[in-house]
Amino acid sequence: MASAKGSVLKPRVPPSFKQIQSLPAGFTFDGSPKYMIAGGTYGGPAAEDNDPMAVIDSGRGDDFDNNDDSPYSGVKPVSLEERPPKDENEDGGPDSKATTLVMNSPSRTDIRWSDTTSYGPKKKLQAWCPLPNGDWALGKILTTSGLESIIAIDEKVVKLLTESLLPANPEILDGVDDLMQLSYLHEPSVLFNLQYRYSQDMIYTKAGPVLVAINPFKEVPLYGNDYIEAYKRKAIDGPHVYAIADIAIREMIRDEVNQSIIISGESGAGKTETAKIAMQYLAALGGGSGIEYEILQTNPILEAFGNAKTLRNDNSSRFSRVVQCTEGERSYHIFYQLCAGAPHCLKGFYNVTKLLGCGTGELKLALSTRKMKVGNDNIVQKLTLSQATDTRDALAKSIYACLFEWLVEQINKSLEAGKRRTGRSISILDIYGFESFDEYIQDGIDWAKVDFEDNQDCLNLFEKKPLGLLSLLDEESTFPNGSDLTFANKLKQHLNSNSCFRGERGKVFCVCHYAGEVMYDTSGFLEKNRDLLHMDSILLLSSCTCRLPQIFASKILSQSDKVMVNQYRSSVADSQKLSVATKFKGQLFQLMHRLENTTPHFIRCIKPNNLQLPGNYEQGLVLQQLRCCGVLEVVRISRSGYPTRMSHQKFAKRYGFLLLESVASQDPLSVSVAILHQFNILPEMYQVGYTKLFFRAGQRQMKCRIAKKNYTDILKASIVIQSAIRGWLVRRCSGDGALAPADKHEHAQVIEADQVVVKASVLAELQRRVLKAETALRNKEEENDILHQRLQQYESRWSEYEQKMKSMEEVWQKQMRSLQSSLSVAKKSLANDDAGRSSGSSTPLRDDKDFSWDIGSNHVRTNGQESNGMRSQMSAGISVINRLAEEFEQRSQVFADDAKFLVEVKSGQAEASLNPDRELRRLKQTFESWRKDFGLRLRETKVILHKIANEESSSDKTRKKWWGRRNSTKIL
Ligand SMILES: Nc1ncnc2c1ncn2[C@@H]1O[C@H](COP(=O)(O)OP(=O)(O)OP(=O)(O)O)[C@@H](O)[C@H]1O
Numbered sequence: 014m015a016s017a018k019g020s021v022l023k024p025r026v027p028p029s030f031k032q033i034q035s036l037p038a039g040f041t042f043d044g045s046p047k048y049m050i051a052g053g054t055y056g057g058p059a060a061e062d063n064d065p066m067a068v069i070d071s072g073r074g075d076d077f078d079n080n081d082d083s084p085y086s087g088v089k090p091v092s093l094e095e096r097p098p099k100d101e102n103e104d105g106g107p108d109s110k111a112t113t114l115v116m117n118s119p120s121r122t123d124i125r126w127s128d129t130t131s132y133g134p135k136k137k138l139q140a141w142c143p144l145p146n147g148d149w150a151l152g153k154i155l156t157t158s159g160l161e162s163i164i165a166i167d168e169k170v171v172k173l174l175t176e177s178l179l180p181a182n183p184e185i186l187d188g189v190d191d192l193m194q195l196s197y198l199h200e201p202s203v204l205f206n207l208q209y210r211y212s213q214d215m216i217y218t219k220a221g222p223v224l225v226a227i228n229p230f231k232e233v234p235l236y237g238n239d240y241i242e243a244y245k246r247k248a249i250d251g252p253h254v255y256a257i258a259d260i261a262i263r264e265m266i267r268d269e270v271n272q273s274i275i276i277s278g279e280s281g282a283g284k285t286e287t288a289k290i291a292m293q294y295l296a297a298l299g300g301g302s303g304i305e306y307e308i309l310q311t312n313p314i315l316e317a318f319g320n321a322k323t324l325r326n327d328n329s330s331r332f333s334r335v336v337q338c339t340e341g342e343r344s345y346h347i348f349y350q351l352c353a354g355a356p357h358c359l360k361g362f363y364n365v366t367k368l369l370g371c372g373t374g375e376l377k378l379a380l381s382t383r384k385m386k387v388g389n390d391n392i393v394q395k396l397t398l399s400q401a402t403d404t405r406d407a408l409a410k411s412i413y414a415c416l417f418e419w420l421v422e423q424i425n426k427s428l429e430a431g432k433r434r435t436g437r438s439i440s441i442l443d444i445y446g447f448e449s450f451d452e453y454i455q456d457g458i459d460w461a462k463v464d465f466e467d468n469q470d471c472l473n474l475f476e477k478k479p480l481g482l483l484s485l486l487d488e489e490s491t492f493p494n495g496s497d498l499t500f501a502n503k504l505k506q507h508l509n510s511n512s513c514f515r516g517e518r519g520k521v522f523c524v525c526h527y528a529g530e531v532m533y534d535t536s537g538f539l540e541k542n543r544d545l546l547h548m549d550s551i552l553l554l555s556s557c558t559c560r561l562p563q564i565f566a567s568k569i570l571s572q573s574d575k576v577m578v579n580q581y582r583s584s585v586a587d588s589q590k591l592s593v594a595t596k597f598k599g600q601l602f603q604l605m606h607r608l609e610n611t612t613p614h615f616i617r618c619i620k621p622n623n624l625q626l627p628g629n630y631e632q633g634l635v636l637q638q639l640r641c642c643g644v645l646e647v648v649r650i651s652r653s654g655y656p657t658r659m660s661h662q663k664f665a666k667r668y669g670f671l672l673l674e675s676v677a678s679q680d681p682l683s684v685s686v687a688i689l690h691q692f693n694i695l696p697e698m699y700q701v702g703y704t705k706l707f708f709r710a711g712q713r714q715m716k717c718r719i720a721k722k723n724y725t726d727i728l729k730a731s732i733v734i735q736s737a738i739r740g741w742l743v744r745r746c747s748g749d750g751a752l753a754p755a756d757k758h759e760h761a762q763v764i765e766a767d768q769v770v771v772k773a774s775v776l777a778e779l780q781r782r783v784l785k786a787e788t789a790l791r792n793k794e795e796e797n798d799i800l801h802q803r804l805q806q807y808e809s810r811w812s813e814y815e816q817k818m819k820s821m822e823e824v825w826q827k828q829m830r831s832l833q834s835s836l837s838v839a840k841k842s843l844a845n846d847d848a849g850r851s852s853g854s855s856t857p858l859r860d861d862k863d864f865s866w867d868i869g870s871n872h873v874r875t876n877g878q879e880s881n882g883m884r885s886q887m888s889a890g891i892s893v894i895n896r897l898a899e900e901f902e903q904r905s906q907v908f909a910d911d912a913k914f915l916v917e918v919k920s921g922q923a924e925a926s927l928n929p930d931r932e933l934r935r936l937k938q939t940f941e942s943w944r945k946d947f948g949l950r951l952r953e954t955k956v957i958l959h960k961i962a963n964e965e966s967s968s969d970k971t972r973k974k975w976w977g978r979r980n981s982t983k984i985l
Contacts, residue, residue: 139181141201142166142173147633149201151181182206190252191219192648200636203645208630211621217252221648223615224257227635228283231627236290241297254287257614258294258439264612265437268663273440273611277642278618281326281625285316287616288441295439304428311424317347318417327625335413336406345413370558379553380405403540408550415565440611442604468527471513476598480507483594490542490592497535504535528641542592617642655700655707661685664706670780727783734786893954897947904943911936 142152142164152164162175180197188209189195195202207227210218214233218225244255261272274291276284295305322343323329338344366373381401383394396404475482485503489495497520505516515523520535555566572591619638622629639645665684672687685706700707915933917923
């Protein structure tokens with residue numbers, strides 16, 4: 014399966030690169046537009062017959078050593094020493110027996126591609142090693158010393174210049190489906206990756222924005238309804254023509270912009286097949302009855318008239334000729350199809366006149382003579398045999414070209430209805446284009462200039478007026494004395510200053526194309542460019558009784574009229590028609606104009622071998638094609654450029670709804686920036702221009718992911734809010750708190766909805782739900798505010814309490830201190846009294862316990878005789894005071910503990926099922942009553958003690974002093 018992302022990859026096998034010399038000697042520049050469907054134009058095959066740029070020499074041949082651009086340039090022959098690879102730990106230093114090879118470093122092309130040059134040698138890792146025959150081999154670096162490395166390649170050990178090695182990617186990257194994912198992007202790694210995939214029938218690989226398709230030359234199980242369905246549902250996302258067609262159709266609908274699928278590649282690479290596969294997908298999407306299906310149905314007719322067997326392709330849509338064929342080639346299929354089974358009489362010359370509807374004599378005359386006007390005289394000139402043959406061929410080609418154009422017109426007309434119905438189109442054609450960098454500058458984008466091949470000089474060489482190659486060709490074609498040699502000399506005279514041009518000897522010149530140097534021989538250029546169709550031939554066609562020749566004649570004449578108005582005039586009537594070069598250029602400009610108004614999608618077809626065989630991957634041939642069409646460069650540019658662009662308006666319109674805050678009032682730029690920030694898009698992944706946003710490659714998927722993720726997030730959030738509100742409503746109405754929270758069926762539906770594409774109606778519904786949820790949330794927030802206020806009030810009241818408690822405690826402490834000091838002074842006084850008495854008596858102070866002194870009843874019970882009464886009373890007094898002191902200690906401790914506990918309960922630090930406020934009030938009351946009681950008892954004690962003291966000795970003034978002092982103390 015082509016899309017087998019993450020599929021089990023086979024162990025790495027170093028590809029046995031074939032010799033690069035296996036390249037075809039005569040590769041050609043193959044950039045002319047072939048056809049355009051779905052509202053496009055079909056280029057007539059006959060036009061190619063007259064291609065004036067016939068290539069005679071690619072300039073490559075076998076001598077690759079002399080090609081400066083080749084990474085293999087200057088690589089000297091090397092003999093690999095036949096011996097088993099050394100153990101990793103074995104010393105591979107200067108004494109090693111490995112052959113010392115003098116290998117040049119990779120060319121500037123490779124250096125440009127290698128992300129790092131010092132990587133491999135630092136570690137014992139795998140690296141790509143250039144071989145003298147131009148191949149690359151995967152080797153294991155055994156040791157590196159100085160400038161050289163010892164490498165094990167298969168069974169051999171070689172010594173190579175370290176700088177000639179290119180790092181190999183880790184095995185985990187083998188067979189990645191986008192070349193952009195390769196850590197080390199250079200020619201061997203790209204070639205290996207493509208070969209790896211190709212060997213497993215994964216013929217499609219992404220190269221940044223380009224889809225690379227390698228012709229399998231066999232049926233591969235990648236097509237059909239199941240695959241179409243899978244790509245449609247996005248169950249598969251691997252590189253495929255279907256994926257490209259899918260993106261094109263989706264973008265056409267979403268952006269309302271015409272799309273184009275640009276399929277390029279050399280003859281036999283698989284362009285036509287690829288175009289059909291793309292159409293197959295579009296047709297399937299149209300339900301099998303849309304315009305795409307109709308177009309697909311027209312293919313057999315177009316292929317019959319437009320295709321022929323060539324040496325490069327059995328079903329080539331070009332390079333065939335109506336009037337002559339190279340050996341091994343055939344003319345258009347239609348001739349064989351018509352003639353197959355037809356009676357012999359239909360194949361003769363006579364029947365040509367019959368089919369055209371003209372007389373035999375008239376045809377003979379038109380082909381063997383030419384009428385001319387010299388001054389006022391009309392003269393008839395007999396043609397030579399070769400002139401007559403040329404005239405015949407020109408007429409035949411003209412008729413066929415007109416027939417093909419007419420056929421395409423009919424097909425296009427019959428498809429008009431479909432075109433009107435959709436209003437938009439997807440064009441499929443085979444020409445290549447590049448990203449424009451001017452846009453960055455215009456939009457003020459700060460970008461590190463990417464070093465890419467600028468083709469402008471070469472374009473100027475061909476197009477510039479009046480001294481471009483094509484203008485000079487047209488000019489020379491109109492001169493009666495112009496010849497191929499005078500044309501070649503003119504080119505050398507005017508174009509020598511262009512760096513892409515080099516004049517050679519005689520009629521030969523050389524052009525440095527992007528793909529490489531091509532030598533051209535001007536022999537036959539003028540005649541082919543004039544594409545002579547004598548007026549006699551045109552008149553013959555217009556005199557025919559059949560309708561088609563008449564139509565063709567009027568078409569040719571109307572084209573000539575246009576030339577009369579728009580182009581230069583010549584005294585020769587035959588030159589009054591458009592030259593081939595001008596026609597070709599016109600078509601190309603028209604095509605470019607059409608393309609500029611589309612969103613392009615690129616598919617690059619690669620021919621893996623010239624034998625049209627399955628399973629045969631010629632690396633040299635593949636590399637050549639990759640270089641010629643700039644696939645590697647596209648990947649490199651994509652990695653450093655910003656290929657995805659979108660105007661602020663469009664971006665804001667498309668993704669604005671994802672923003673959390675309402676942005677209705679904001680301008681598109683602010684909305685765009687807010688979206689980028691909200692989704693944490695890394696700054697290095699995009700740039701904000703004056704009018705557009707520029708994204709690095711891959712950000713398109715990222716945007717899709719964002720959209721999908723946010724849709725899912727919003728959906729989930731909506732479900733949570735909805736279920737909470739619904740649950741709350743149901744519980745409130747039913748009074749049943751145990752009701753199940755969510756409806757399973759509904760939940761399943763939502764999950765299903767997550768998987769479908771975001772449709773406008775779904776979004777509208779979603780937005781409605783979000784608004785509803787937002788209202789509910791606002792209400793909740795209001796409730797929350799009220800609660801918050803209440804809490805604040807409560808807290809401030811609690812701090813008041815605390816304040817009061819604190820002051821209360823302070824008072825309490827004061828009172829206690831006062832009582833304590835009173836008690837201690839009393840105690841002291843009594844003790845002194847007791848001591849004084851003891852000096853006259855030996856009776857010891859009795860234990861406190863022996864006395865009970867009921868303060869509360871104001872009654873002092875004594876347990877002794879009157880004689881000892883005074884002493885006993887004093888001892889009892891001391892005992893009472895001690896108890897009072899003890900009670901004070903206990904009570905103060907209990908009160909402090911209780912108060913502390915209630916504060917903790919109040920602040921939530923301690924848990925208790927009591928009301929701290931109420932308990933505090935109670936505690937306070939208890940304290941108050943105890944305080945009063947305690948104060949009373951203390952006063953009574955004082956009074957009693959005072960009495961006793963007075964009774965015992967009224968003369969001892971010193972002892973009574975303290976009472977006087979203490980009495981002044983205010984007891985609360
Ligand atoms: N995806 C494919 N699966 C199987 N075979 C293919 C595929 N693509 C191409 N081929 C084979 O390669 C042949 C050549 O392909 P195709 O005619 O599409 O090449 P082309 O690039 O259009 O060539 P030309 O420019 O000469 O018209 C096809 O006839 C077919 O046999």
